[in-house]
Structures are given as C-alpha cells and as structure tokens.
Amino acid sequence: MKMKRVLFILILTVFCLTASSCWSRRELNELAIVVGFGIDKVGDQYQVSLQMVNPSEVVTQGEGTGRTPVIVYKEKGKTVFEIIRRLTTLTPRKAFFSHMQIMVISEEVAREGIKKALDFFWRDHEIRFDFFIVVSRKSKAEDVLNVLTKLERIPSRKLFTSLETAERYWAPVNAATLDKFVRTLLAEGIAPTLTGISIEGDVKEGGERENTEDVSREVSLKYKGIAVFKEDRLVGWLNEMESKGKNYILDNVNSTVGSVRCPHEEKHFTIEVIRAKAKVIGKVENGKPAIYIDQVSEANLSEIQCSKLDLSQPRTIKMIESATEQRVKNILQSTIYAAQKKYKTDFLGFGEAIRQADPEYWSKNKQNWQQEFVKLPVHINVDVNVKHTGKVSNSFIKEMEDSKSEKE
Amino acid sequence: MIAAIFIFLSGVLVTWIEFRRAGRQINRKEQILFLFILGIGIGLSMLKAIGVPIPNPMDFAIAFYHPFYDLLIEFFGQKGS
Amino acid sequence: MNQEEKISSYQLLLLATFFTVGSSILELPSTLVTIAEQDAWIAMLLGIAISAIMVGLYLLLIRQYPGKNLHQINEAVFGRKIGGIVSFYLTAMTFFLGPPTVIYYLGRFLSIQIMVETPASSTHLLYGLLAIFAVALGIEVIARVAEILFPIFFILYLGLMLLLIPLVEFERLQPVFEHDFKTLLWASIFYVQFSCFPIIIMLTSFQGKVTQQKKAPKAFFLGNFFGGSILFITTLISVLVLGKLTALFNFPSYVLAQKINVGDFIQRIEMVITVMWFITLFFKLVLYFDSAVVGFAEILKIKNHRFLVVPLGILIIYFSLTNFPNDVYQLNQDKTTWIPHSFFLGVLYPIVVLIIGFVQGKLKEKRKGIHRPSESKGG
Numbered sequence: 001m002k003m004k005r006v007l008f009i010l011i012l013t014v015f016c017l018t019a020s021s022c023w024s025r026r027e028l029n030e031l032a033i034v035v036g037f038g039i040d041k042v043g044d045q046y047q048v049s050l051q052m053v054n055p056s057e058v059v060t061q062g063e064g065t066g067r068t069p070v071i072v073y074k075e076k077g078k079t080v081f082e083i084i085r086r087l088t089t090l091t092p093r094k095a096f097f098s099h100m101q102i103m104v105i106s107e108e109v110a111r112e113g114i115k116k117a118l119d120f121f122w123r124d125h126e127i128r129f130d131f132f133i134v135v136s137r138k139s140k141a142e143d144v145l146n147v148l149t150k151l152e153r154i155p156s157r158k159l160f161t162s163l164e165t166a167e168r169y170w171a172p173v174n175a176a177t178l179d180k181f182v183r184t185l186l187a188e189g190i191a192p193t194l195t196g197i198s199i200e201g202d203v204k205e206g207g208e209r210e211n212t213e214d215v216s217r218e219v220s221l222k223y224k225g226i227a228v229f230k231e232d233r234l235v236g237w238l239n240e241m242e243s244k245g246k247n248y249i250l251d252n253v254n255s256t257v258g259s260v261r262c263p264h265e266e267k268h269f270t271i272e273v274i275r276a277k278a279k280v281i282g283k284v285e286n287g288k289p290a291i292y293i294d295q296v297s298e299a300n301l302s303e304i305q306c307s308k309l310d311l312s313q314p315r316t317i318k319m320i321e322s323a324t325e326q327r328v329k330n331i332l333q334s335t336i337y338a339a340q341k342k343y344k345t346d347f348l349g350f351g352e353a354i355r356q357a358d359p360e361y362w363s364k365n366k367q368n369w370q371q372e373f374v375k376l377p378v379h380i381n382v383d384v385n386v387k388h389t390g391k392v393s394n395s396f397i398k399e400m401e402d403s404k405s406e407k408e
Numbered sequence: 409m410i411a412a413i414f415i416f417l418s419g420v421l422v423t424w425i426e427f428r429r430a431g432r433q434i435n436r437k438e439q440i441l442f443l444f445i446l447g448i449g450i451g452l453s454m455l456k457a458i459g460v461p462i463p464n465p466m467d468f469a470i471a472f473y474h475p476f477y478d479l480l481i482e483f484f485g486q487k488g489s
Numbered sequence: 490m491n492q493e494e495k496i497s498s499y500q501l502l503l504l505a506t507f508f509t510v511g512s513s514i515l516e517l518p519s520t521l522v523t524i525a526e527q528d529a530w531i532a533m534l535l536g537i538a539i540s541a542i543m544v545g546l547y548l549l550l551i552r553q554y555p556g557k558n559l560h561q562i563n564e565a566v567f568g569r570k571i572g573g574i575v576s577f578y579l580t581a582m583t584f585f586l587g588p589p590t591v592i593y594y595l596g597r598f599l600s601i602q603i604m605v606e607t608p609a610s611s612t613h614l615l616y617g618l619l620a621i622f623a624v625a626l627g628i629e630v631i632a633r634v635a636e637i638l639f640p641i642f643f644i645l646y647l648g649l650m651l652l653l654i655p656l657v658e659f660e661r662l663q664p665v666f667e668h669d670f671k672t673l674l675w676a677s678i679f680y681v682q683f684s685c686f687p688i689i690i691m692l693t694s695f696q697g698k699v700t701q702q703k704k705a706p707k708a709f710f711l712g713n714f715f716g717g718s719i720l721f722i723t724t725l726i727s728v729l730v731l732g733k734l735t736a737l738f739n740f741p742s743y744v745l746a747q748k749i750n751v752g753d754f755i756q757r758i759e760m761v762i763t764v765m766w767f768i769t770l771f772f773k774l775v776l777y778f779d780s781a782v783v784g785f786a787e788i789l790k791i792k793n794h795r796f797l798v799v800p801l802g803i804l805i806i807y808f809s810l811t812n813f814p815n816d817v818y819q820l821n822q823d824k825t826t827w828i829p830h831s832f833f834l835g836v837l838y839p840i841v842v843l844i845i846g847f848v849q850g851k852l853k854e855k856r857k858g859i860h861r862p863s864e865s866k867g868g
Contacts, residue, residue: 445800476829
C-alpha cells in the first residue's frame, strides 16, 4: 500500500518535470522577427531576402545606437525552406515568421508562375495568413525590402499599413492575403490579382540610413497598378483606371474619390464615394451566357471647380449624377476591355457568376470557357446617388463668377 | 433581404409588446388602427430594404404647393433664391 | 391617463422656447444672410415683431374657445365633417413635412460634419426611437426633461456667445438698411415659417394641461419671444463675426464655434454647438410628433392616443429616410412646400377661424339675445 503511494508520487513528479510545456520553447532573445519576405530569381535558383527587425532600434524609449531599424539577409537555393535553413549560417538567431507583414514577389518570378514558391507558406506552422502579397514592379524584391522608410521605422510595417489604408480609402489597390490569393487560384472561373509595388527614385540610395534623415530625399515605395494573373502566371498590369474598375466590379470599394468633368466646362468636380455596392449576375438565355453588372453607389460632392453649376437647383444634382454615372461606366468598360481583349484572363470572376447561375451550362462549357469569355456580352447598369454637398452649398468660385458677371 | 426580415420581426415584436402592455383595455377599433398604420410603415420599409422603387410622396407635396410658392415669390419680387 | 397630465407654466415657457429655437439655431443665419446680407439682423427683428403679433392672434383664438384644442375648435367652427377634413389636412400635412425634416436635418449635420461614413439609417433610427420613447412617456415627462436640459443649453449658449465677442467687428454691419423693406420681409419669413407659424400646433398638446391656466398664455408668448431673442443674437453675432461669408456655409453657427480661440486654451469647442443642436432638435421633433399623435387621436375619435405613438413613429423614421434623395432637393423642397404650408397653418387658418367664430357669435347673439361667443357651438 505504502509502496503504491510512493510510486504514484514518483510518476507525478516525472510528469511535472516533462509535461510542463517548455519543450519547444523559444525565448524572445533567441528570435529574429521576420517582417518582410522577398522572392527573386537568380539564374534558375530562387533568392530569398528576409527583412528582420533590429529590436534595440525599434524601442520607443531610450536612444538607439544609430544603426538601421531593420536588417536584410539574402540567400540562394532551390527550395524556399532550404534557403531559410541555410540562412541560419548568416543570421545570429533563428528566423521567426509569425509576425510577417508583407511578402514581395519579383515580377520575374511572377511571370514564371508562383505556385512552386508558395507551398512552403501554405504548409509551415509558423506562418499566419494575414500578411499581404505584392508584386514588385520593374525592380527586384530584394531592392524593395532594402528601402528604408520615414514615418514608420519598419519598412514592412509601412507597406502593410499603407496598403490597408489605401484599400479602404482609394479604389485602385487590392490587398490580397495568402489565403485569399490561393482561394482565387483554386476557384474555377476567376483568376487572381495582386497589387504592384514600385520604387520611386534611386534604388541604391534607398538602403542608406540618410534616406530617413533627409526630408526631400526621394526614394520611397509606392503601390502602382494591379498585376493580372492567368492561373499562377503574371500576364500584365492594369493601369489606375482599370484597377479602379476591377475593384468596383468585385465590390472591393469601401470609399474612394473620383474627378469628373463639369457638364459645360473644361473643369472638374470631385465625387467622394462613401458606399458602393456591385453585383455581378450571370445569366444563360437560350444557351448563350451574358453578364449583368449592377453598380449602386452613394456619394458626396467634395470639391467643385465648376463655375456654372448652380447647386440650389435639384436638377443640377441630377446632372452631376448622370455625369458621374457615365464616368463610372467608362471605368468599368475599360476594365472589361482589359480582361476580355487585352489580357484575355477572367480576373473579374465572370465564369464564377455563370457557374452560380447555371451549373449545367458551366460543366458543359468549362473546357472552352477561354473562348467563350472573350466574346461574352456584358451589360452595365450604374446608379449613383449624390447625397450631401459638404459644409457649403454653392462654391465660392461660383459666387466670384456671379459677382463678376453682375459688374459687367 | 435580411434587413427586410429584421424589419418584419421588429414589427411583430412591437405589436406583441404593445398588446401585452395594454392588456384588456384596448378596443377593436384601436387594434385595427394600430395594425393598419404599423402595417403601412413596416411594409414600406420592407419594400425599401428589398430595393423596390417606391414613388416619393414628397414629389406630390411639391407639385401641390408649388403654385402658392410661385405666388409668394412673385409678390416679394425675389429670384427664387 | 391623458387627463391627469399636468405641466407648469414655466415648463410651457421652456418648451415654447425650445420649439422656437429648434433647427434654426444652426441654419437660420445662413438663409437670412443669403437674402438680406448684412441686414440679416434687421430681418430677424422684423420676424420677432411678426411672430409677436401672430402668437397674440393664437392666444386670442384659445381665449375665444377656452379649454379646447385646435381640433375641437375646428369642429365647433366648421362643423363635424368640414372640421374633420380641415383638421386632417393640417395634421397629416404637418406630420408628413415636419418631423421627418427635423430628423433629416440631424442626420445631414452628422453625416457632413462628424460621422461621414455612418449610414443615415442608423442615426435616423436612433433619434427616431428616442422620440418615440419620449412621446410614449407623455408630455409631462417631456416637460420635465425640458426643465432639466434648459440650464445646460442656456449656459452653453451664453458661453459660446460671450467667447465670440472678441472676434466681433462692427464694420461688418455697414451699410445698414441697404435692402428695401420687401427683401427684409422676405428674409424674415424664413424665420417665422419655422419658429412662429408652426408653433400653433403646440396648442393641441397643451390645452387644458397647464396647472396655472391664467399664466399659460403669457408663458407661451414669452417663450416664443425668448427663443426669438436667442436666434436674433445668434444671427447678429454671425453677421458681426463672419459677415457675408455666413451665406456660404450650411451650418454657420458650427463655423462660429470653430473660430473660438481664447488664449490658445479654450479652443476646438465646436462639439458644444452639436450638443445644443441635439437638445433643441429633440424638442422640436417631440413636440411636432406629440401634437400629431394627439391630433390624429382626436380626428379618429380614439380615447387612448398612446396607441398611435409607435406606428406613427415608424412612419416618421421611414419618411425621414426616403423623402429627401439629396441635400439640394431637401433645401428646395423646404422652401416650396413648407413656406406655403406654414402660411396656411399659421396665418390663413387662425384668421379664418377667428372671423367665422366672430360672425357666428354675432348671429347667435342676435337670435338668442345675450350669449357668450365662447359657448357657441357651430352646426
């Protein structure tokens, strides 16, 4: 009896020692926190660049040592994971990926197809899906990660937050996380897209610490255009107008602004869209597919340069609405042209709309959807409702013009 | 669609609360009037939530009052500002 | 339940003040300056004079028919059928045009100045529900709320106006009397249409509910006058501080509050004016709403008017969301419908009633000898 009790206590002690959940522990001072990840192609090998945080430089209290807030390490190899492990020969600590903010893929890699490079991120336990993927346009991913930024000390953090903000307040970008990208990659009848990033200014100067100390030094990172994919290969870039239209159609617009020409003058007014809703409806009539796009938005008038618009008349608002509707329609048409004629890839999800409307037709025509898609008729219906005109009704510009004409 | 269902449910809830609160004090006429006016409000709101275009009664009001307004404008010699 | 509701004459005064100030405290200076430019304050004085006469007329009306509300007077003067139609037209039209506009003003202000991306439906719904709650609790509660909120409102108002005095420039008033009388009268109509003519609907809610019957007319008159004075000072300060710029802004009082800066210490206090505006708009909305509920109950011959509160409230919220497609439509609509309607309601109608009542009284006197006109009941 006594023997049993002793044994019991012994076993408990062993459990306490072994099962105290400190097995694969990794203390903070052993980690190198990775915030940015870049993939390039050198020869037939991949080159991975990691942007890691220099903790002593990022702290807000106390003075830094004057070194850069981040360090970029790079290494070549055949597979991504192999490169990462090989990087331990370079880095003092083991890389920790859970705080990754951004992944930059160079245009070269994207044009060849990116699915090979992405599997590791999909598989590894440390990776979360909440970082954004962007394509570096006309420059290497490594160079993008090398640029030091001003307002935000960690460049990757800057890329993340500015993409997040831009997506909310400016239509022509689209922030894609890994899971979103893979989902569109897998889905039938829709092709993925990614936002492009480019370096403005001299690439070499961007990495110097002086870049953050000089107000006017013009090396900065900027989101530019949207990369269009066919399967996993990049086929082209959308310009600003086409990007805007793409986000309108896919209902990604939360809030944006757009300038429209005044009805009778060579001046412009600006419309701030505060709510936008778009529906892509597929229909198959008599065996022929067609797409109907319904776009409804609520907007405020936020800037007026026109001198002939009289805002005390309700019909002026009607005029403004129809001018804006025409403008939005043009934007949507340019995007549809880009999809059907320029790049011939269905990144607008028309195939999916048709599949939802008529699964039978879809399963029959899935194979030759490429040919069908190019000549698919698209009907656009745009409805803009202007609600408020801001703090003032008529612009002081109009008052000036009016008093001028009174004097004459 | 979901919004319309919510509006309908809130209408039902309001009716239930009101009838329960009043107990037996309500007479038939009051009940009918309550349901009638509530029905108009809830019905119109549901139609609006679904997206059915409803004519704006304000347009009729404007059409009705516009002649009188024009008379006033003429009397005061204003430009309708 | 309704018969037991009682309010004091002081509370009546406060309610009349709140009704008069209403939405005008934020918007009125802009309209007045658009028409009368630097003479806006003269137009305002003219408006106060007109409203004094008109309110006097309304008081004459209730003296002729003591203890009766507007709809009972209608029945007495026009007879059951025509009186019913007149009552219905006035009540329904005021209900349709009045309270939804008040809610829309609030929603518009919020979505322009403070919460741009919040959908109108949520702000309208919240404010509408508040009004439903208040009206369901009855006029006695509303009056007590007025008693609590008035000191807050008045202290904030006085503070704002005093802090604006350093910014005053008297040259902005010149030239005085640049505009002719007709223009000034036209401008003053924009004051009386909101603040004086519609105040007649308050007679529906209050008849027979004020504890000191004799003091009620005086309180009513003074409340209107007091509210008018508040608006007069606001307009005057607007002209003195902003000058002709007042016309450009939709909410000049808000801009005024933004200009306040006392020694880099008291500044950025424009939210104060938002609070004031919330308070005054609330009472305007609730008073319109309550009079509509009482009026409809009277017309439809329902004893328990509490039953109508929720359905009518839902209608108000619905109308506030759908009546106005955009700002410009609303501003235009406000002028074309509300000016004639308030004219019918506040000028034409009481005068006609007074004349008919007077003639009827005379006729009866002839027939039956001596008879007091207040007891006459038309057939």
